[in-house]
Amino acid sequence: MGTSITIRDVPRRTRDELAARAALTGRSLQEYLRAQLIELARRPEAEVLLARIRERKANTKSRLSKERILSHRDSDRR
Numbered sequence: 001m002g003t004s005i006t007i008r009d010v011p012r013r014t015r016d017e018l019a020a021r022a023a024l025t026g027r028s029l030q031e032y033l034r035a036q037l038i039e040l041a042r043r044p045e046a047e048v049l050l051a052r053i054r055e056r057k058a059n060t061k062s063r064l065s066k067e068r069i070l071s072h073r074d075s076d077r078r
Contacts, residue, residue: 005037
């Protein structure tokens, strides 16, 4: 069984926007927020992700330039 979370002092406009988004996807606000929280927890924080990248670069001695990285990224977009 899952754990309950209570969030207090959510502005009415914020609640209304989230409820509208939930309705657009055919879910209740609770279902929508649950899915959003699960997705949020799956993604690492930016600082953690950058630390992982720096560690991987240090371990592999990677020396690719920004231009080369962007070139690789864009090569399949042409």
